[in-house]
Amino acid sequence: MDLDQLYSEHQMSLMRAADTISEPARRKHLAAAGTIGDQIFDLLSSKRADASLSWLPWTDRSYQAADLVVSA
Numbered sequence: 001m002d003l004d005q006l007y008s009e010h011q012m013s014l015m016r017a018a019d020t021i022s023e024p025a026r027r028k029h030l031a032a033a034g035t036i037g038d039q040i041f042d043l044l045s046s047k048r049a050d051a052s053l054s055w056l057p058w059t060d061r062s063y064q065a066a067d068l069v070v071s072a
Contacts, residue, residue, distance in 0.1 A: 003040065006043065010036040010040065013033035014033050
């Protein structure tokens with residue numbers, strides 16, 4: 001899988017979470033986004049890219065912030 005496809009899937013998971021009213025479904029989509037984010041991190045690491053300079057946030061705090069935005 002390439003980086004563009006993973007990024008696209010990550011964004012779609014976040015958008016689905018934002019559009020979902022059901023709390024369990026919202027959490028499922030956020031978990032999927034987190035898993036895809038981990039795959040992107042692994043891909044960048046395997047290519048020796050500097051993940052800290054990447055366009056995706058990697059900290060737990062970032063996912064908590066995404067969770068707050070979705071629940072607002």
